[in-house]
Amino acid sequence: MAKSMTGYGLSTTQFENTTITVEIRSVNHRFLDIIPKYPRTFLFLEDKIKMLVKNFFSRGRVELHINIEGEGFVQKSISTDWKLLDQFIQQLKVAKERYGLQGEIPFSVLTQLPDLITIQENEEKPDNLQENILACIEDACLQVLEMRIEEGKNLLDDILERATIIRNIVRSIESRRENVIDEYRTRIKQRMEEYIEDPITVDSSRLHQEIALLAEKGDIAEEITRLHSHLDQLEEWSKLEEPIGRKLDFILQEMNREANTVGSKSTDTKISEWTVAMKSEIERIKEQVQNIE
Structure with missing residues (x-):
């Protein structure tokens, strides 16, 4: 399943x-x-969380955000450093007596003292x-998995549709192969006749053997067979x-290699056009495959 x-x-x-x-x-x-x-307070769950996610996915970059809030989770409390406050009051009284200061100590002064009153958060x-x-992570993973399966079906439909197009192109190339070989043999014979300026006898077995060997080098039968095999494997x-x-x-890498070989061997214009079209479809499939797990 894609x-x-x-x-x-x-x-x-x-x-x-x-x-x-x-x-x-x-x-x-x-x-x-x-x-x-x-939150850092849940680092102890990291291994369990990763193991849970691995049960659902085997490839991909998975970003997982967890937010926890509520009165039942964090309790706030106020703490006062009474010893520090006692020392401060005592020092103020000493200062009043030493310098003859008048007036009461304003409460606002006490609230501005650093570290005198602190707010503590206690996580319960x-x-x-x-x-x-x-359980919440598992539910979110199931949603992601459902979406990945649905999109995977769409990607696979497009891939198989393009694979059918490639199959038809390969069949077109295959149907033209024999004509191309005959034309290739004729062209080799004509060029040799022009070079030696003397008609070549058709009964010359040695010459026909050489022509056959040259024609075989340009034959694309093996590449066509492998392309059919690769398409069968893809399906x-x-x-x-x-x-x-x-x-x-x-x-797809193997198919692209075979398509390149067909293009380099062929001297036929029509086969060259079909090869370009085939490589274009292979590239489009490769783009889709990049997003398949």
Whole structure:
């Protein structure tokens, strides 16, 4: 089954005044690259999160964002350094007596003292927090997977459609092959006659042998056979349930190589045009395959 490497998933769950939101974005990549982004307090879950994501995907760049908020998760409290405050008040009294200062100490002065009053955040992790985070991630992964499967079907339909076009081009080249060989032999014979300025007898077995060898070098029968074989393999691999992106990329490289050989061997204008069209379709398939897992 062909799966795209592009997908998106968003899952939210609420429990005990806590809200967990998981957002996953997936794009194409040569390997599986998981990039988790969440509060540092949940680093202990990193291995479990990566193992969970690996159960769904084998290739692609997967960005995973986790946001956790709620009153039940973070409790704030105020702490006062009473010893520091006592020392400050005592020093102010000493200063008043020493310099004869008048008036009361304003309360606003106390609030401006650094480190006197601090606000502390105490994270309270509910008992089932880990299970809820992993369940939320799993739900988002399922959404991404569903999107990747749907887009993979569309990509595969386009690939197989273009593979059919290539197959028809190969058949057209194959149908013209015999005529090209005959024309090639005739052209070789005419050039040799012009060179030696004497008609060549058709009964000359040695000469015909040499012409046959030269014509064989320009024959594209083997390339046509391999192209048919590669197209059969492409169609066969497209039915596999496992990831097929790398397999398709390999077979397309081989097809492109055979197409280049056909183009370099052929001196026929029509075959050259068909070869260019075939290479164009191969390149378009390669672009689509770059996004298949």
